[in-house]
Amino acid sequence: MDVTVVVPTVGGPHLTEQLAALAAQTRPPAQVVVVNNGLPGAADATVAAWRAQLPQLELVEDRRETTPGYARNVGAERARHPGILFVDDDDVVDPGYVAAMGAALDESELVAARVDLERLNPPALTSRWGSMQADGPMTYHDFLPWSISAALGVRSEVFRKIGGFDGTYPICEDTDFSWRAQLDAGARLSFVPDATISYRLRTRPGQAFRQARVWASWEVALHKRYRSRGLTTSGNPVRALLRWGRPVLLLVRARRREDLVVAARQLGSCVGRAEGTVRHRHLHL
Incomplete structure (x- = not known):
């Protein structure tokens, strides 16, 4: 074709x-x-x-x-x-x-x-x-x-x-x-x-944080849009707390820039989910 x-x-x-x-x-x-x-x-x-x-x-x-x-x-x-x-x-x-x-x-x-x-x-x-x-x-x-x-x-x-x-x-x-x-x-x-x-990844902590933050925020909107079509929204508070703990632990143990990038990505995802829950009025932990 x-x-x-x-x-x-x-x-x-x-x-x-x-x-x-x-x-x-x-x-x-x-x-x-x-x-x-x-x-x-x-x-x-x-x-x-x-x-x-x-x-x-x-x-x-x-x-x-x-x-x-x-x-x-x-x-x-x-x-x-x-x-x-x-x-x-x-x-x-x-x-x-x-x-x-x-x-x-x-x-x-x-x-x-x-x-x-x-x-x-x-x-x-x-x-x-x-x-x-x-x-x-x-x-x-x-x-x-x-x-x-x-x-x-x-x-x-x-x-x-x-x-x-x-x-x-x-x-x-x-x-x-x-x-x-x-x-x-x-x-x-x-x-x-x-x-x-x-595919080219974000290689700076700030870039990785911003991308993950926006991504996670709009994933909430996505889940809200498709819940009536069969998408199950996650709402496990224990898993949400564990998710916040991972980037903190990575930051404490970071020894090189790549560690910071991964930690920033995970932290951005946590922040984005929280922001998205408020912005889109839909709980997605």
Whole structure:
């Protein structure tokens, strides 16, 4: 299946690596749409540098909303092909990624690529991070499987049937998208182990804390939205207390920066759950 690859960006420093990877595909994407959701002109120079190697490359700027889901919707509106692949600007796809994902979309309406954490991240960090879509779709909500947006493919008719991503979600929009595709469009989610994307983790404590904090806060909104559709909300106070204790213990025992990153991530998750419970008026311990 011919595919359009959508790359949301704010003009980050790693965009050129992802475009280089897309230019080196064994089966080139039929169309690549880079959506600059950052400052005007932030991606102009990088895109211009790759136009010769990627003649199918297009650039669009849109800041009416500044969320990744909104930027992906803008890119998908430009898609001219039956398959749409979403990748992030700071990751790197393997050479066979487009071919494998396109072939998988011939069989399934929704596909999830394999995520590799080893290539772009320090071993001391990946060894403590845990698995992330390495052997199958994400499942830790104990509900329907889902894919992170950086490794997601969908048939264009399914994307349009469910109205794309929910642009009001600053994060967790990929989980919501995957679930709506299955519940509202009858899509099957298939894992594609032959399509690998190297994912870049946050390597600074402040970055890890902020990402986990926002993520956990909006997970509460996600649980509130789907409780009527079969998602069971966790409310175990003992487990919540233990969750707060882990980052504190890690901070006390920290001997290197990676320890601080992991602790900051866990602490951010605890803070985000508490904030989300208040903001979304839904208990999710």
